[in-house]
Amino acid sequence: MIRDIERFKRTTYDILVIGGGINGAAIAHLAAKRGMKVALLEKGDFASGTSSKSTKLIHGGIRYLENLEVDLVYESLKERHIQLTAAPHLVKPLPFVIPVYEGDKRPLWMMQFGVFLYDLLAGRYRVKPRKNLTREEVVRLEPGIEQKGLKGGVLYYDAQMDDARLCLENVLMADHYGAHVANYAKVVSFVKENGRVAGVKAKDMLGSQEFEVRAKRVICAAGPWTNELLRLDIPGARKKVRTTKGIHIVYKGEISKHAILIGSQSDRRIFFVIPWMGNSLIGTTDTDYIASPDAVKVEKEDMDYLIRESKRVFPALDFSPAKILATFAGLRPLIRKGGSARKVSRKHLFYGSKSGVLFVVGGKYTTYRKVAEDCLNHIHKIYEKEEFKVYGSGATPETAEVAAARSGLEREVIQSLMDLYGARYQDVLKLVEKDPVLKEKVLATPPVIKAQFVYSVETEMARTVEDITDRRLSLIFRGPVSASTLAAISAVLPKK
Ligand SMILES: Cc1cc2nc3c(=O)[nH]c(=O)nc-3n(C[C@H](O)[C@H](O)[C@H](O)COP(=O)(O)OP(=O)(O)OC[C@H]3O[C@@H](n4cnc5c(N)ncnc54)[C@H](O)[C@@H]3O)c2cc1C
Structure with missing residues (x-):
């Protein structure tokens, strides 16, 4: 996934999505899959908002039965099956x-x-x-x-899920289908023509330049920041979230x-x-x-x-x-x-402002695919059933034992790569083939090897130490991250 701010200036998009949490990521993914020209801008790292702070359950939500939200629970249980x-x-x-x-x-x-x-x-x-x-x-x-x-x-x-990675795998799918995506790109204002939204002004938070991105439709999936974006569109607007x-x-x-x-x-x-x-x-x-x-x-x-x-x-x-x-x-x-x-209900709805910005409101993580589908159908309904996949979907073509013998890595290392990247574990192995130094184990159980840091940067757009410790590899849930691990991560990050 390439982070190229310049290309946002050269394109007029069918859809521009604000917010790289799970809802924005999935909307960008499904829109790009439907053949639209899509841009996705996230002000921090992908999933750095609510989408890495959840209880990490893909669930119907047994407690919503008490609120008699039978339709929400039914929908969520169906989505649970799709995600599993x-x-x-x-x-x-x-x-x-x-x-x-x-x-x-x-x-x-x-x-x-x-x-x-x-x-x-x-x-x-x-x-x-x-x-x-x-x-x-x-x-x-x-x-x-x-x-x-x-x-x-x-x-x-x-x-149970890995919320930050599931979000990331939707971003990777958006990229796979041709969307232009960037983390650390904050939307600071809306560009309007004759009262209608024609795009946004955004700021590169890793550099300092401001740039304009033009689009036919703007979708705001800013989660808890929705009220802020709403007021950029309509000063003094009543809160929706x-x-x-x-x-x-x-x-x-x-x-x-x-x-x-x-x-x-x-x-x-x-x-x-x-x-x-x-x-x-x-x-x-x-x-x-x-x-x-x-x-x-x-x-x-x-x-x-x-x-x-x-x-x-x-x-x-x-x-x-x-x-x-x-x-x-x-x-x-x-x-x-x-x-x-x-x-308060965990259902979702869409609010279309006078200028034409479509705001996503509500929802829970479990129903993200349905939120994205409903959002796009709100703009242009399609009737064929869409098969849903994320970046690591699909069967692994070999067992962990076979991959271990082939790559010279321990079986446990391969298994842990398969558990994290699904069918994409092979992409990490390719890095190891090119540079055997990357086989080095940085953490023991479950094992993490140096190649994963390189993969986080080259394929998954990690730009800061926290992108890797908190979201790509969730190291912070395993105890204090050692100074040597932090140094190994810093060594592979792009120089500013
Ligand atoms: C404590 C907690 C536990 C939960 N547990 C569960 C659970 O177990 N299961 C479940 O199904 N649901 C759960 N949920 C709900 C679920 O996590 C959320 O519904 C979901 O993550 C919301 O995703 P989002 O994309 O709408 O928001 P976010 O993930 O917050 O994404 C919005 C993004 O917009 C970005 N943004 C904001 N302003 C701008 C701007 N100006 N320019 C560019 N980008 C911008 C933010 O940086 C952010 O990344 C939980 C929620 C909480 C708070």
């Missing part, structure tokens, strides 16, 4: 256990009935059948769990073998403790947020809430600083409506 099929390297089935205690806001029968409905809605898209659990069965599955007051539980299945904050804690070590759904006893929220890259992801919260999206951060009270509720179910947990590997905060860009934050 298209991107098996990035989206994987995950078993969940719901332990139910005396004093919980939702009794055992309600949880069991909810999961029954969830499976019923999934129908042929079900991952695996659910199971009601006795108290003893819950303890057998998760011995670390609090036993006092435990009534029983439910086992069910959903899916309600931003609610969610935080996560990355806890050292695996707390549980299954993802655990915990119903908070202090409010009606639910949150998860999830096995993630050898460690555990705890989250999330849901509180209104009105300051600048650029300033969102984890506050002490967010942490206290998750720590208090997690310790209720896992009393042995030690939340001393050495056990907390990372924390992160993100903002949900929801349709603006009143009422409690957790009850």
